Amino acid sequence: MIWHTIRRGTGSHLNGPRPVVERDSILTRLSFSPASHDCYRERVHATVPDTQATADSPDSPINLASLGRVRVLRALTDRPALSRAELVQRTGLARATVGSVVDDLIAAGLVRKTTEPLAAGARTGRPPQLLSLEPLAGYAIGLDVGHDHVRAILTDLVGTTLWDESVALSVDGDPRTALDTAVQLIDRAVGETGAPRDRVLGLGLGIACPVDANGELYADGIMPGWVGVRPTDELTDRTGLAVRLVNDANAGVLAERRFGAARACTNIVYLRLSSGIGAGMVCDGRVLLGCGGFAGEIGHVTVEPHGDLCRCGNRGCLETVASPPALAGLLSRSWGRTVSTAELADLIRAGDRGALRAVEDAGDAVGRALAFTVMLLNPELIVVGGDLVIAGASLFEPMRRTLTRNSMSSHTRRLRIVSSTLGDSAGVRGAAALVLDGVPERLALEPPPAA
Numbered sequence: 001m002i003w004h005t006i007r008r009g010t011g012s013h014l015n016g017p018r019p020v021v022e023r024d025s026i027l028t029r030l031s032f033s034p035a036s037h038d039c040y041r042e043r044v045h046a047t048v049p050d051t052q053a054t055a056d057s058p059d060s061p062i063n064l065a066s067l068g069r070v071r072v073l074r075a076l077t078d079r080p081a082l083s084r085a086e087l088v089q090r091t092g093l094a095r096a097t098v099g100s101v102v103d104d105l106i107a108a109g110l111v112r113k114t115t116e117p118l119a120a121g122a123r124t125g126r127p128p129q130l131l132s133l134e135p136l137a138g139y140a141i142g143l144d145v146g147h148d149h150v151r152a153i154l155t156d157l158v159g160t161t162l163w164d165e166s167v168a169l170s171v172d173g174d175p176r177t178a179l180d181t182a183v184q185l186i187d188r189a190v191g192e193t194g195a196p197r198d199r200v201l202g203l204g205l206g207i208a209c210p211v212d213a214n215g216e217l218y219a220d221g222i223m224p225g226w227v228g229v230r231p232t233d234e235l236t237d238r239t240g241l242a243v244r245l246v247n248d249a250n251a252g253v254l255a256e257r258r259f260g261a262a263r264a265c266t267n268i269v270y271l272r273l274s275s276g277i278g279a280g281m282v283c284d285g286r287v288l289l290g291c292g293g294f295a296g297e298i299g300h301v302t303v304e305p306h307g308d309l310c311r312c313g314n315r316g317c318l319e320t321v322a323s324p325p326a327l328a329g330l331l332s333r334s335w336g337r338t339v340s341t342a343e344l345a346d347l348i349r350a351g352d353r354g355a356l357r358a359v360e361d362a363g364d365a366v367g368r369a370l371a372f373t374v375m376l377l378n379p380e381l382i383v384v385g386g387d388l389v390i391a392g393a394s395l396f397e398p399m400r401r402t403l404t405r406n407s408m409s410s411h412t413r414r415l416r417i418v419s420s421t422l423g424d425s426a427g428v429r430g431a432a433a434l435v436l437d438g439v440p441e442r443l444a445l446e447p448p449p450a451a
Ligand SMILES: [Zn+2]
Pocket: 299, 300, 301, 310, 311, 312, 313, 314, 317, 319
């Protein structure tokens, strides 16, 4: 791809003081409906870097021009292309105000005009003019720190992945190496794409560990080496980027909502079936975090009261019967030799009878756990991601059967259960989405170009 210099407004605010780590999650904003802008206002103040007060900051006089830019940029973040009439409808602003704001944003290089191809059969007339974000007006970095890898992507302003690389690594006991690797990947992403550093709007970090409401890791028993580690501080110090932190399952639901199978859905459960099992949930358009930020730990729901001890300290958790390491352990005991999770994947792909039986039993256990979730939350869509989805029908059929058997038909009649369309990219793309969702407030502060 050809990289070129991006037009910048004068005196860019993107070159501000050192970014401040945002410890308050912005998750609730990410799921808000375009038609209900006020839904996210209650949290927006806590989610924008201190160094960049927004137009609606309670400590700042309201700047209507900035507010208009926020609304227009928000509408164009939620929909890839809109006409001016649609912008008027979606922002609630006067037509003249939309026109003025759009002209300013085009002049600042943040919005561009596009045209919609004429529908088949339309032989005359001018194609309608649409407006969209200028993709190269800014960039986001997504970072996925799993138990066995560190992965980084760099995206443009509309979420297209421009750079993507993963390093296999044993992460749980060695945060130093993991963070060093992350910084190296970030430096390479910026260097190899040529993205201007001052146009990288932030870093989203998705991690395979519970994250509390203050953005602190709850690593005890999950990622033991990370107890007391503050990756947001570390990465901010070493990259100069504002860092947003999210649990990997919540990153998954954000990615599916923005890029994947759950677009246009407002009640979603994203279930991640990997060595860690967790759920990200969107209820009535808002990500459900719980009072401590720990909602969705479905992997530690007891499904076998007399089952194996779990790393969390409980017994018979879903993770002990339905995670790939648990299934590999079953085969290891049965066959009297060590079966790795990599070999398990190969066996599943090859249709090995024992491996598929283990997957079917796992699907049954997942269905039992999901039945509780469905009865409580009444979702319209369950998106299943993670390593185990390669098993396909061997996983999904028993899962659907047990879920249906253990739920009321009122809750399952319209429920869809689908495989993730993002595959193993969901976590890292959701981490980048954390940054991208802050784009309207961030870029609304871009000053108009010099006359
Ligand atoms: Zn557990």
